[in-house]
Amino acid sequence: HQNFSPVLRPLKVIIIVFLTGSLSFVTVVGNILVLVSFKVNKSLKTVNNYYLLSLAFADLTIGTLSMNLYTTYIIMGQWALGPVVCDLWLAIDYVASNASVMNLLVISFDRYFSVTRPLTYRAKRTTKRAMTMIGLAWSISFILWAPAILFWQYIVGERTVQPNECYIQFLSEPIITFCTAIAAFYLPVSIMAILFWKIYQETEKRAKDIQGLKGSGSGTNPSQAQNLDNGGGKDAVGSQRMSSIMLLENQKCCRTLCFQFSAFWTRFPASNRSCNTTTSTVEEAERSSVNGDMAAASEMNKNSQHYESIKVQKGSDGLTPSSSLDQSVAKATRDAVLAKRFATKAKIEINKRKNEKKANEKKAARTLSAILFAFITTWLPYNIMVLVNTFCQDCIPESLWALGYWLCYVNSTVNPMCYALCNKTFRTTFRDILICQWNQNRKKPNFNQRQAVGSRKEPR
Numbered sequence: 406h407q408n409f410s411p412v413l414r415p416l417k418v419i420i421i422v423f424l425t426g427s428l429s430f431v432t433v434v435g436n437i438l439v440l441v442s443f444k445v446n447k448s449l450k451t452v453n454n455y456y457l458l459s460l461a462f463a464d465l466t467i468g469t470l471s472m473n474l475y476t477t478y479i480i481m482g483q484w485a486l487g488p489v490v491c492d493l494w495l496a497i498d499y500v501a502s503n504a505s506v507m508n509l510l511v512i513s514f515d516r517y518f519s520v521t522r523p524l525t526y527r528a529k530r531t532t533k534r535a536m537t538m539i540g541l542a543w544s545i546s547f548i549l550w551a552p553a554i555l556f557w558q559y560i561v562g563e564r565t566v567q568p569n570e571c572y573i574q575f576l577s578e579p580i581i582t583f584c585t586a587i588a589a590f591y592l593p594v595s596i597m598a599i600l601f602w603k604i605y606q607e608t609e610k611r612a613k614d615i616q617g618l619k620g621s622g623s624g625t626n627p628s629q630a631q632n633l634d635n636g637g638g639k640d641a642v643g644s645q646r647m648s649s650i651m652l653l654e655n656q657k658c659c660r661t662l663c664f665q666f667s668a669f670w671t672r673f674p675a676s677n678r679s680c681n682t683t684t685s686t687v688e689e690a691e692r693s694s695v696n697g698d699m700a701a702a703s704e705m706n707k708n709s710q711h712y713e714s715i716k717v718q719k720g721s722d723g724l725t726p727s728s729s730l731d732q733s734v735a736k737a738t739r740d741a742v743l744a745k746r747f748a749t750k751a752k753i754e755i756n757k758r759k760n761e762k763k764a765n766e767k768k769a770a771r772t773l774s775a776i777l778f779a780f781i782t783t784w785l786p787y788n789i790m791v792l793v794n795t796f797c798q799d800c801i802p803e804s805l806w807a808l809g810y811w812l813c814y815v816n817s818t819v820n821p822m823c824y825a826l827c828n829k830t831f832r833t834t835f836r837d838i839l840i841c842q843w844n845q846n847r848k849k850p851n852f853n854q855r856q857a858v859g860s861r862k863e864p865r
Contacts, residue, residue, distance in 0.1 A: 418480055425476040425811070428818050432468030435821030436461040442834040445843055449830055455535040456515065457772070457824060459542065460508045464817035466501040470494065472814050479807055484571035488564065491571035492555050499550040499573070500543075502813065506593050507542035509780060516773050517600045520607045583795040590788045597777055604770070775823035783816035 439461035443449050474494050478484055484491055515538075518526040557574050558564040566574050576582045787809035790801050825832045837843040 421476065421480060425472060428815060429468050429472040429476075432472065432814075432818040433465060435818065436465035436468060438835050438838060439821050439824060439831070440465070441838055442831060445838070446830065446834045449834065452530055452532060452535045453512075453515070453772075455532060455539065456508055456512045459539040460505060460512075460776075460820060463501045463504045463508065464820050466497065467505075467814055467817040471498040471501065472811075475811070475814070478571060483569040485569070486571075488566070488568065491566070495571065495573055496551045496554045499554065500546050503546040503550060503589060504543050505816070506589060506780075507546055508539070509597060509776060510593055511538050511542055512773060512776070513597045513600045516770065517604055520604050520611075579791075579795045579798060582791055586788045586791040590784055594781060594784075601774070601777060608770070771827040772824060775827050776820060779819040779823055780816055783812050783819065787813050 439457065443454060443458050471494070474486075475498075477486075486494075515530070515535075519530065553575060554573055558566075561574075564574065565577065566572060576585065790806065790809050794801055825835055834843070
């Protein structure tokens with residue numbers, strides 16, 4: 406409930422119009438860039454970015470309508486557009502602002518469950534589910550604010566808002582305003598802070614666990630080898646099982662590499678295997694790398710027995726034992742080299758995909774941190790004034806109220822900057838759109854595509 410002075414000096418009007426107009430322009434352009442980037446760049450169409458798309462739509466609404474109408478209200482010192490436009494502006498303003506808060510809550514919960522329940526939650530984390538959550542966020546915001554703002558005067562039987570003023574009628578009492586501030590700001594911020602702290606703790610715990618696994622699985626020392634000879638080696642078995650699980654999870658990757666090496670494998674009848682059995686071959690190669698020299702020695706003993714049986718069989722056919730053994734050794738050596746190459750390629754591809762996944766997780770975490778920081782920084786001053794006004798209604802001047810209210814709008818200006826600063830894909834897409842080079846860059850294959858084409862052209 407604000408009563409502005411009807412007279413402003415021309416210089417002050419010019420400054421206000423310039424600042425607010427610039428902020429409104431930057432807000433509109435920034436959020437339009439987000440929407441266009443999502444449309445033209447397929448790599449941005451992820452579940453995380455669907456939430457950012459909803460947030461950008463709310464910010465675009467604020468930059469287009471709320472900022473400009475509020476600036477007009479400040480400059481004129483009174484509301485001159487009538488009660489209908491007043492109520493519509495307030496309804497749109499509060500629904501869009503509350504939708505921003507609800508979207509931030511949804512993003513926070515999404516990140517929390519993605520980190521704490523990676524197996525169960527991510528299987529359900531689909532685009533359809535994201536759209537449902539976004540629809541709920543907007544629906545709840547609309548139900549909470551729009552009917553009360555538009556129809557409160559009919560519920561109580563009269564309109565108490567003066568014709569030259571514009572504010573929400575049921576928020577005329579400071580205590581009611583404070584209660585709405587608790588529900589619309591302090592409670593969501595508290596939930597976001599708790600979730601962010603839980604995410605940080607889980608991330609730190611996972612990093613320590615990974616370091617521990619790396620330390621325990623770095624190699625097999627002589628004492629561990631002796632333990633294997635004595636029938637122990639539970640740690641090594643666990644490492645083998647872990648390697649098998651990791652490889653089974655990346656079966657698609659292994660199958661792709663299998664087809665790439667199929668030309669090599671079909672040269673040798675003894676090594677003619679299907680793609681389904683290559684997983685066990687990779688597992689054996691992984692066990693060899695984990696268990697060290699002992700596993701290699703055991704494998705050599707098995708091969709020696711195999712060579713001996715081949716030697717006897719060939720000898721019965723009339724061939725010299727030495728020549729048959731040399732042929733068998735050469736064939737087995739080629740098979741071993743091919744298996745090692747296959748295992749190396751599989752490990753490289755698996756590690757590459759894991760690194761890409763980690764990079765995406767870091768992008769999402771950085772973006773969430775920046776958005777939450779911007780939200781708290783821009784919304785906190787106004788809500789502190791609401792708290793103070795509950796106990797001292799004459800302590801805050803009108804100009805400070807207007808500044809605090811406008812600062813809430815600035816959050817819509819800052820959000821696209823957070824996306825660009827924390828996400829390189831957004832940043833490069835923004836730049837390409839602004840310099841009108843996006844269509845040219847779409848026609849050029851990226852590095853990964855060129856590398857894939859080059860690998861397909863390699864002789865087999």
